[in-house]
Amino acid sequence: MPATIISGVAIAKTIREELAADVATLSSRHGLVPGLVTILVGEDPASQSYVAAKNKTAHAMGIHSEQITLPAETSEAELLRIVETCNRNPAVHGILVQLPLPRHINEAKVLFAIDPAKDVDGFHPVNAGKMMLGERCFLPCTPHGILELLQRSGVETSGAEVVVVGRSNIVGKPIANLMLQKRPGGNATVTVCHTRTRDMTAHTRRADILIVAAGVARMIKADQIKEGAVIIDVGVNRIGQTAAGKAILAGDVDFDDVVQKAGAITPVPGGVGPMTITMLMKNTLQAARQAAGID
Ligand SMILES: NC(=O)c1ccc[n+]([C@@H]2O[C@H](COP(=O)([O-])OP(=O)(O)OC[C@H]3O[C@@H](n4cnc5c(N)ncnc54)[C@H](OP(=O)(O)O)[C@@H]3O)[C@@H](O)[C@H]2O)c1
Incomplete structure (x- = not known):
């Protein structure tokens, strides 16, 4: 049976509607x-x-x-x-x-x-440090979006084997850290792979949840994943353009190959991307509330 498609477009739409209602309330009440x-x-x-x-x-x-x-x-x-x-x-x-x-x-x-109180991208060391300590802070938008995708798709992370491919400061390291936190949406056993990893496939094949943020088009194939795994494809790679000059995008996962074996998968485009922007809006709303002492 083909994998369930985790639609970032649909989940982001729901969250944006919730946030827009909160923005309207903030404006009318305060x-x-x-x-x-x-x-x-x-x-x-x-x-x-x-x-x-x-x-x-x-x-x-x-x-x-x-x-x-x-x-x-x-x-x-x-x-x-x-x-x-x-x-x-x-x-x-x-x-x-x-x-x-x-x-x-x-x-x-x-x-x-x-x-740091206006750092809605969550890249300032104060926010990065607080995130690592499990304190309230602005979470970086892409990892934050991945957490929401998993949570709203009903994916259990507690006790799950999570493998992250990529260790950048904006995706790989923070998502690994967040999945490790001792709280709902975390509590996973996390492995991080990168270009010096000796046998990456040995790790990816063990993953209940595989998060790929390497920036290499279609690098993950079906034989590198476990049957039924949840696949979060963060990659956005421009692999060509249409006759009209529009970019053709591919993820880091070979979607057509993997879709028959995975349990659930995010598409590219329409997966993680819309969530990243949505989390930026969420952080901006949070920043406004905090600045006004309304939080
Ligand atoms: N959808 C979104 O909202 C969103 C947001 C951010 C990024 N992205 C996309 O996500 C991808 C990653 O972005 P990034 O900023 O994290 O990239 P990055 O800074 O270039 O980091 C890539 C990471 O992947 C590792 N890597 C690269 N090739 C590998 C391979 N063959 N095997 C194992 N590990 C490999 C690198 O290892 P080393 O550390 O050893 O070099 C590095 O840690 C890009 O396609 C980017 O466009 C999407």
């Missing part, structure tokens, strides 16, 4: 409109489309969203000055600096300059 600033440096087409999607979603949900677009040659000092201005602006509750930044700018320096 006169507070959550404010998000997205900062884009340069003209990378993928980054442009990500930022546009974030702003569009924010507007649709009643979140005030402003995009600051800067030329690629913007200096690090100028970018830091803009971040500081946003830090001081009480109407701005969330700040997102779109990555990657041009090479001459130190990404860590810029991310660390964001007020």
Whole structure:
């Protein structure tokens, strides 16, 4: 029997409706409109489309969203000055600096300059540290979205063998950490694979839940998974374009090969992607509430 498709589009839609209702309540009861600033440096087409999607979603949900677009040659000092201005602006509750930044700018320096109370991407060391300790914080959007996908699809994580392929700071490490936490949605036994892993397939074949965030198109095949496993495909790889110039995307999992053997699987596109943006909105709402002491 083919796998159940875990639709990020459908789950994200439900969450966005819940959040939009919360935003409306915040506005009518407290006169507070959550404010998000997205900062884009340069003209990378993928980054442009990500930022546009974030702003569009924010507007649709009643979140005030402003995009600051800067030329690629913007200096690090100028970018830091803009971040500081946003830090001081009480109407701005969330700040997102779109990555990657041009090479001459130190990404860590810029991310660390964001007020942790406005760090809706959850990349600041204060939030990363709190996450590791299991404290309340802004969770990074993609791992947060994966948790929601699993939870809302009724996937039991407690005691499950979870294998994560990839150890980046934005996906692999935080999702591994979150699945390990001693609380509902966590309590898993977690293994993390990367390019130095000796026999990756030996690990992936054991996984009840396999989370792949490697950035290698269709690398995971059916013979590398366990029958009935839940497969979360984070990868977004551009493998070509249509005659109309639209990007053709593939995940890190060979969907057509794996779909007959897996128990459940997220598609690409339409799986993790919509959840990432939705969690950004959730964090922005949380930031606005916290700033106003309404939480
Ligand atoms: N849907 C979304 O919202 C969303 C959000 C973020 C990212 N993504 C996508 O997710 C993918 C990963 O993103 P990322 O930022 O985490 O990437 P990244 O920073 O490039 O990290 C990739 C990780 O995968 C590991 N890896 C690469 N090739 C491997 C292989 N053949 N075998 C085992 N491990 C391998 C790397 O190992 P080493 O550490 O040893 O190099 C690294 O830890 C990309 O396709 C990205 O576009 C999607």
